[in-house]
Amino acid sequence: MMEKQRVSRYGVRAVLARSLVHVMLGCALMLCIPFGHADAQAGGSAARQAVAIVVNPHTAVTDISFAELRRIFLGQQQFWPDRSKITLLVRAPVAPERAVVLDLIYRMDEDQFRQYWIGKMFRAEVAGGPKIVYSSDMAINLVDNVPGSITFVLASAVTPNSKVLRIDGKLPSDPGYPLK
């Protein structure tokens, strides 16, 4: 009888111990997931490609400061120095280069970006929001065909005929390029 009780108590303890081990493993796993995610994010940004700023070939500008680039993309500067109209072409959501531009130039998320342009339109500060393009090819083709237009594409998507702007004197391949 005593022996049976001892065995049963031992069995309960074993089950409890196993459960405890499982709970601890579960907790450890749960704690690991955010670290793993953060690592993945860090890896993503490390692997983030440079984004090239491309303008219409007839635009007289070849080099602009990052501050001026921000003013253009924020719609605060709507004309080039030669008074020609700036047409802003922006990739549709989900494109990686859009994420880079929203992060580094606009410093906004998608919702803030949308609200920003609605607000500008509402206050009649701009005639229209950025024009949406759906692929790098479309961006490159349009920027070639629309006078005064400016867009952004991944540096790898730039074609030999594209006019890439230097930002603070740097091209996408240069170290210290601000859109990486």
Place this chain on the structure above:
Amino acid sequence: MRKPAWLAEVIVQSIAVTVSILLALWVDQWKQHRAARELATESMSNFATEIRQNEARVDDILLYHEGLRSILQKAEKSHSIRTQAEFQSSVGIDGLRPPFLLQTAWQTATLTGALTHLDYETVRALSLTYTLQDRFREDSRAGFQSMMQASNFKPGDADLAVRSADNYLREVVTSENDLHATYEQAEQVLGRKLKEMGVAQKADSGPAPSPPQPTTGQ
């Protein structure tokens, strides 16, 4: 024979009452005239602002539509667009939409009766402008729906869709140019009338060209 004093008093009182009534009527009429003039001025300023904004919106999208047309024409020649997905990726669909044009000034003037206080030439110019704007919107909507018909996309062949989009954009670009010219005419009429009324046009009405910013290393 002397007239009784009361008769003189009655005559004087009557004249005074009549004059005061006439004066009150004149003041009332003057106030009404002033209110109507203010309403007309306010309305004309609103029209001038709105037309300038609409013109800026048309100008803003006109170059973009012309650029899209160039892409479509090249694609039509090279037959490079074969599916609906390729069409979306090369040309997009939202970009083909016409600009959103305001007509709140016209609606407000109609509702408040401000149009009755404007002269014939101004109302005629405004009516023509907003009629053309309405027609542009209706035509564009119909053209857009016709262009996006599923039957334009056959398996492995989107030539019909590309041609249809090119035709649609040709119409849109032509209409946008017409609208631009109409807006300019309307602005001239409004500017002249506002000048005649001694009203300086608002400087902050609509997106105006900003002065050139210094650009480094050109």
